[in-house]
Amino acid sequence: MNVLIKKFYHLVVRILSKMITPQVIDKPHIVFMMTFPEDIKPIIKALNNSLYQKTVLTTSKQAPYLSELSDDVDVIEMTNRTLVKQIKALKSAQMIIIDNYYLLLGGYNKTSNQHIVQTWHASGALKNFGLTDHQVDVSDKAMVQQYRKVYQATDFYLVGCEQMSQCFKQSLGATEEQMLYFGLPRINKYYTADRETVKAELKDKYGITNKLALYVPTYREDKADNRAMIKLILKMFTRIYTD
Incomplete structure (x- = not known):
């Protein structure tokens, strides 16, 4: 407009x-x-x-x-x-x-x-x-x-x-x-929720057995920026846990 x-x-x-x-x-x-x-x-x-x-x-x-x-x-x-x-x-x-x-x-x-x-x-x-x-x-x-x-x-x-x-x-x-x-x-829900219960539910729902890296990006006009950031983070964590 x-x-x-x-x-x-x-x-x-x-x-x-x-x-x-x-x-x-x-x-x-x-x-x-x-x-x-x-x-x-x-x-x-x-x-x-x-x-x-x-x-x-x-x-x-x-x-x-x-x-x-x-x-x-x-x-x-x-x-x-x-x-x-x-x-x-x-x-x-x-x-x-x-x-x-x-x-x-x-x-x-x-x-x-x-x-x-x-x-x-x-x-x-x-x-x-x-x-x-x-x-x-x-x-x-x-x-x-x-x-x-x-x-x-x-x-x-x-x-x-x-x-x-x-x-x-x-x-x-x-x-x-x-x-x-x-x-x-x-x-507010993050302060009132039972964290251990939520963690157990998420692990069960998504079959999580290993350590979890969570990437929560903010809004970006170009979603390609997020994809590039995810690749960089995955590479970084792979290096940390293989060294």
Whole structure:
């Protein structure tokens, strides 16, 4: 989507968000914008169903992951056809929780009592993203302005460590006051699981009898980079255990 199309999209969202009035809901309303179920589902499950109204904006690809929670949440698929419905939901929310970059937020006008909180999908990935991503042409002022509009919509960031907060400050222009050092929902399961039980189950499932080397790569545009890294790691471990 080029800069002009994004600019028009932001204009449409801005007009709609001014025209649409918030719906009256009898309990606090939280809207989730979900790309990665691993980030959002733990939060939904932790909320008391009787105290909160919950709505999830997501893609048709991710919607099935919410099937087990269908009685607890309203799901709106994020398409251009449902744009008005999405904005209606956002307007009635006290809190909006996001897990990714959402273009819609660059044009959306928050109400005075709304807060947007971001939980990061790439937990532990200390890398260049946002305005430090090589794909962003920082010499294109219009492009940079559009990115900034989206980033500036966020009020708070869930982080797990100081290093993570530095990434947000450098890449998204965030400040220390916006950091919530609560940890990340998607990794909570690693602290609550019985490690020995999980290890035994995995060994049994995959027939693991020898020492195991685990390589967990972060996202890369070119998957060939991962393949090259795997070959290098295998060569390194082969050398270690044969010497």
